[in-house]
Amino acid sequence: MALAVLDPQTGFPSASRALTATDLDGVPVILASALSGHTKGLAQDPRCSLLAGELGKGDPLAHPRITLQCLAELVDRPGPDHDRIRERFLDHHPKAALYVDFPDFRFFRLVPQSASLNGGFGRAYALGADDLVLAELPDPADWLDLQRTLRGMSDLASAVAEKLTTEKGGAWRFAGIDPAGFDLIASERQIRHEFQQPMSTSQAAYDYISSVLTVNARGIPSPKN
Amino acid sequence: MALAVLDPQTGFPSASRALTATDLDGVPVILASALSGHTKGLAQDPRCSLLAGELGKGDPLAHPRITLQCLAELVDRPGPDHDRIRERFLDHHPKAALYVDFPDFRFFRLVPQSASLNGGFGRAYALGADDLVLAELPDPADWLDLQRTLRGMSDLASAVAEKLTTEKGGAWRFAGIDPAGFDLIASERQIRHEFQQPMSTSQAAYDYISSVLTVNARGIPSPKN
Structure with missing residues (x-):
């Protein structure tokens, strides 16, 4: 999945790859090192964007994908939110057990504000937060x-x-x-x-x-x- | 390939999928409809970011990828730059012939300003424009x-x-x-x-x-x- 943040030095958007899972309410979560561009960007400005969608054969624009605009929330560690998200993340990505407990790693909840679902050429739909996540945890x-x-x-x-x-x-x-x-x-x-x-x-x-x-x-x- | 632009309404980064090719000097190019989020974003602010990299099996963070920060330049149509880029683009993406000449489609040159090459966990390298494109066309x-x-x-x-x-x-x-x-x-x-x-x-x-x-x-x- 691609995650775009705002570069704290230049204000450019910066797209990079991220491993994602979801919290219990459907909010996407990422695990990031304090040294990563993700964390440096999100620490200064929580506005970010996720792009998700399967890639298939042929023209990549013919395949469905979704763009989310999210506000990132740092998850306190230690804490119950961290423990819950960590357990769900490892069920999704067992190999992340190798680094999830490194001292500089933290989870972020990327809370969707809006989204655009593109089902292929000319088939785009605007979605709101209600379409994407549950109202309560x-x-x-x-x-x-x-x-x-x-x-x-x-x-x-x-x-x-x-x-x-x-x-x-x-x-x-x-x-x-x-x-x-x-x-x-x-x-x-x-x-x-x-x-x-x-x-x-x-x-x-x-x-x-x-x-x-x-x-x-x-x-x-x-x-x- | 993922392209992140700045949303003209909200200032959020916005990541979406783009079909890319390159100009003769190595500068990435995209073809975009005037109706697309890409074009609306780039018309207001030329700062953008491209993420490229093969996805393979296993952890996506273990595979090499590159993040470019670019300034977008609209390519005048008609014009010699358009003709050159159109020809190269169609050699790369022959099926784009279906829509390349629609009246609302334009090419953008995404001129790299800097880049970050990530070869896998902990192997990141900063690159300059000189490493990425030729100095002259x-x-x-x-x-x-x-x-x-x-x-x-x-x-x-x-x-x-x-x-x-x-x-x-x-x-x-x-x-x-x-x-x-x-x-x-x-x-x-x-x-x-x-x-x-x-x-x-x-x-x-x-x-x-x-x-x-x-x-x-x-x-x-x-x-x-």
């Missing part, structure tokens, strides 16, 4: 508890992935769950599955995941008995 | 003439690509040549081959390309007889 204890439960359930993850993707096979794992959906990862492949609407409790999310395994031919979960 | 007639000659030489292109890449096979074509090097494209694959130092004439560049076919085991072109 869900109960971390409740959702992280489910995340920890799912972390070890690789058979369930692979069975759910099998239902949700046309690419068959692979050893999938749950890489995070929040009220809006869940992430599945198998090596370089990744699925984000959004619920039709945010779940009010983690129990409802877990029930939904179980129901995916009994979807009918139209891809709609069957009513539970 | 080479003679367009001379170089475009060679480009037109090479355009039809697909057998030569495939033979040269065979020498320069370990991925064998493919129908290669020359997609552009300039004093600093040349581009080869085969479907989704692309090779940029840089000369050891810029060539003073297009004849010298052509002689070099011919000599690639007789490289020895150390990959150094043999002296010509």
Whole structure:
């Protein structure tokens, strides 16, 4: 993903690559060293932009992508926000365990203010913060508890992935769950599955995941008995 | 490639995707609609940033990438600069022929002011404009003439690509040549081959390309007889 910040010396925008995950409310997070251009820029001006979108074959402008304009918030370390975000980030990027606890690394929450979704040539849509993130942070204890439960359930993850993707096979794992959906990862492949609407409790999310395994031919979960 | 401009309404950086090629002096160029966020941003403030770099498997931060800070110059249309850049752009992106001549499309030259090359964790290098582009625009007639000659030489292109890449096979074509090097494209694959130092004439560049076919085991072109 590309992150653009304002260069504190020149005022130029500066685009660089960033590893991202999300907080429980859908807010994108990055992990950055105090020595990085990201941190130096965001320390002086919290305005930044994220560009996300799969690259496929052919003209890159024909593929969907989204530009977010965000305000960055430094996450205090130590602190409960840091612990929650760290756990979700490592579920998404296990190899970041190598440096996440280096003394100069901090998380930033990049809180979306607006966005532009581009679905290909001439198909652009303006989005507001409400379209992108939840208004309030869900109960971390409740959702992280489910995340920890799912972390070890690789058979369930692979069975759910099998239902949700046309690419068959692979050893999938749950890489995070929040009220809006869940992430599945198998090596370089990744699925984000959004619920039709945010779940009010983690129990409802877990029930939904179980129901995916009994979807009918139209891809709609069957009513539970 | 990601391009970040300054949003004229909010002052936020705004990162989006752009199709790029280069001018004869190595300056990156983009083609943009007057309706695009790029154009609206650059019309008000020419400061922008390009992020380039191949994405590979695993951690995206482990792969080399470069961040350029550039000043954008609108290319007058009609005009000789437009014609030259248009020809080079279409050699790189033939499908852009579908829209390049739409009345609201213009090229911008994104003239690099500085850059940061990141070769992976902890390996960052600052570069100046001299490291990135030529000080003067080479003679367009001379170089475009060679480009037109090479355009039809697909057998030569495939033979040269065979020498320069370990991925064998493919129908290669020359997609552009300039004093600093040349581009080869085969479907989704692309090779940029840089000369050891810029060539003073297009004849010298052509002689070099011919000599690639007789490289020895150390990959150094043999002296010509």
